[in-house]
Amino acid sequence: MKELLVKESDYVYVLPKGTVQGQKVPVYFYLSDKLFELLEEDAIKQAANASTLPGVEGAIYVMPDVHVGYGFPVGGVMATRLEDGIISPGSIGYDINCGVRLIATNLRAEDIVPVRKQLMERILQEVPAGVGSTGKIKLSRSELREVAVKGARWAVERGFGFEEDLEHIESFGALPNADPSYVSTDAFDRGSDELGTVGSGNHFVEVQVVDEIYDQEIAKKLGLDVGQVCIMVHSGSRGFGHQVCVDYLRIARESLKRYNIDLPDMQLACMPINSEEGQAYFKAMNSAANYAFANRQILGFITADTIRKFLRISWQELGYRLIYDLAHNIGKVEIHKGKKLLVHRKGATRAFPPYNPEVPPAYRDIGQPVLIPGDIGRYSFLLVGQPRSMEISFGSACHGAGRVMSRTKAKEFVKKEGLEKILKDLVVVARGKGTIMEEIPQAYKDVSEVVRVVDALGIAKMVLRLRPVGTLKG
Numbered sequence: 001m002k003e004l005l006v007k008e009s010d011y012v013y014v015l016p017k018g019t020v021q022g023q024k025v026p027v028y029f030y031l032s033d034k035l036f037e038l039l040e041e042d043a044i045k046q047a048a049n050a051s052t053l054p055g056v057e058g059a060i061y062v063m064p065d066v067h068v069g070y071g072f073p074v075g076g077v078m079a080t081r082l083e084d085g086i087i088s089p090g091s092i093g094y095d096i097n098c099g100v101r102l103i104a105t106n107l108r109a110e111d112i113v114p115v116r117k118q119l120m121e122r123i124l125q126e127v128p129a130g131v132g133s134t135g136k137i138k139l140s141r142s143e144l145r146e147v148a149v150k151g152a153r154w155a156v157e158r159g160f161g162f163e164e165d166l167e168h169i170e171s172f173g174a175l176p177n178a179d180p181s182y183v184s185t186d187a188f189d190r191g192s193d194e195l196g197t198v199g200s201g202n203h204f205v206e207v208q209v210v211d212e213i214y215d216q217e218i219a220k221k222l223g224l225d226v227g228q229v230c231i232m233v234h235s236g237s238r239g240f241g242h243q244v245c246v247d248y249l250r251i252a253r254e255s256l257k258r259y260n261i262d263l264p265d266m267q268l269a270c271m272p273i274n275s276e277e278g279q280a281y282f283k284a285m286n287s288a289a290n291y292a293f294a295n296r297q298i299l300g301f302i303t304a305d306t307i308r309k310f311l312r313i314s315w316q317e318l319g320y321r322l323i324y325d326l327a328h329n330i331g332k333v334e335i336h337k338g339k340k341l342l343v344h345r346k347g348a349t350r351a352f353p354p355y356n357p358e359v360p361p362a363y364r365d366i367g368q369p370v371l372i373p374g375d376i377g378r379y380s381f382l383l384v385g386q387p388r389s390m391e392i393s394f395g396s397a398c399h400g401a402g403r404v405m406s407r408t409k410a411k412e413f414v415k416k417e418g419l420e421k422i423l424k425d426l427v428v429v430a431r432g433k434g435t436i437m438e439e440i441p442q443a444y445k446d447v448s449e450v451v452r453v454v455d456a457l458g459i460a461k462m463v464l465r466l467r468p469v470g471t472l473k474g
Ligand SMILES: Nc1nc2c(ncn2[C@@H]2O[C@H](COP(=O)(O)O)[C@@H](O)[C@H]2O)c(=O)[nH]1
Pocket: 065, 074, 098, 201, 202, 203, 204, 206, 234, 328, 347, 373, 374, 375, 376, 379, 380, 399, 400, 401, 402, 403, 439, 444, 447, 468, 471, 473
């Protein structure tokens, strides 16, 4: 399908409306020439399929970190009208409110680098990670219901963090439309002992150092400087959110006939937003999103506390300060160009500009921080949302570098090249070696190239770059 894409301008390729059967809106791909080369045929097909869905509004936007996902590509943004549009679990993703958190500290690189191996080993002991890992927190049904409603606040009330953290989280760490009575018992079972756990594979806790600054003024306002140590957390709603997605994909498939929805791909199974099933999923999805906010709140706090105890310093000396926490797999009701829409972001980050009322007061004049992890070996970035995002991407940016190698291919690559040679002096800890093999830097695109595109398009502005000091992988 690549040949059907029209290069409209630098970094902008379009699949014009009417190219595929039933297409209701155009599909925009934001890519440099290098990233265009890596664009998969199936990702184009998936985005084109979504452009045929009922009530889809404006355009489908595909970010430069795009790769094939379940039904809808990772890096995809789709908005649907509340009156006649659908809600699609596959276009939000299995890991509901998978997201990223960045915490600043007063520590300098020299405080950490000489002891990074021992420090990461300690973090590995204290922070539960890995497939099906369980944490120290065991939740009763009623406690879990409370988590699903209160989100990050639940964790803060139990001592995992501070009141001011909540001011620095997307939607203040709790989405208002959560109703856990729409969440299945299976999801409750899976969620009861996974709060405060990282999960597997792509998820991580990373100690990083600010490496380069592109906008001194904004970096200063954020209180970040070269050499400063930060903590980045990437995790989501664990088995709780996964089960919500599984349950409602089944419900969506079963209700397709009832609502006369014809699909090009069953993985896009969806429900009218204003149907009973659509509303039930929306309330369950928000519950899972709140679980994820609580999860990252706990993970960030435990990691900071571990570093503090390891270095034998006080909270004050550590200087823990939450920069921001955001969702990159979510469906949100937002107003764009005067219309109330459900914006599906799957592997896409909200990137609201300065003075948008949803940007926390602390960042109102600089724009919402956009946190972009890269990989275990190269860099991660902090950007801020820009006005153009509201024009060309429903206020959204990329969410990472994006995979370029399947997990199987990455393992084959490691077997050929040797893990030690690939990792060189990187410090990466994990319960199993398998994950590290799947997560080598070569498995991802070059994040610098990805963020260059969103910066050049005026979606988000590059503020600073972080490099990893040590990574805990699931
Ligand atoms: N700094 C690090 N970035 C990483 C690591 N593992 C993955 N990643 C990046 O995160 C995004 C988001 O992934 P997704 O699973 O939500 O799609 C991914 O595209 C990578 O760029 C890591 O260990 N450290």
